[in-house]
Amino acid sequence: MGLRPVLRMGDPRLLVPADPVREFGTAALAELLADMHATMLALDGAGLAAPQIGVPLQVVIFGFERNVRYPDAEAVPETVLINPLLTPESEELEDGWEGCLSVPGMRGLVHRYRRIRYLGRDAAGNELDRSVGGFHARVVQHEVDHLHGILYPMRIRDLRNFGFTAEIAPGSPAD
Numbered sequence: 001m002g003l004r005p006v007l008r009m010g011d012p013r014l015l016v017p018a019d020p021v022r023e024f025g026t027a028a029l030a031e032l033l034a035d036m037h038a039t040m041l042a043l044d045g046a047g048l049a050a051p052q053i054g055v056p057l058q059v060v061i062f063g064f065e066r067n068v069r070y071p072d073a074e075a076v077p078e079t080v081l082i083n084p085l086l087t088p089e090s091e092e093l094e095d096g097w098e099g100c101l102s103v104p105g106m107r108g109l110v111h112r113y114r115r116i117r118y119l120g121r122d123a124a125g126n127e128l129d130r131s132v133g134g135f136h137a138r139v140v141q142h143e144v145d146h147l148h149g150i151l152y153p154m155r156i157r158d159l160r161n162f163g164f165t166a167e168i169a170p171g172s173p174a175d
């Protein structure tokens, strides 16, 4: 299929918890991942969750060498993460600006755990187990939130730190 429309905040499908994937290595899963990848790249996304294209499964992808929407972010390995489980590695939190392809043109300041461990599976069903920090940890927390029906604006603690990208970060690509 290729590019898929990304649902925007307000669409009730973004609020529904996603179901686990039960079968790996299937043509349907490969097609979903190919569509997600094409869609994420076309929109310069740092990550994408399956519910954002209307598929209620616990599938996220993320990663980039460089990302025009987050020019200051360090590289994050390109990853397929299915049926994820996150645990914080400490209680330490960090503020950072986030955007979302489902909330185009906006940015908000969000508290996230600085370091997390994540478990899950890749497209073939192999186990993933990583301990990460920084922007990598932020992206994973953001994407996995989508699988629980949570969009980042719900996590902004002070809504004065929520606004249009063009006002908050002039000169950055308007998404």
Ligand code: NI
Pocket: 099, 100, 101, 102, 142, 143, 146
């Ligand atoms: Ni998002």
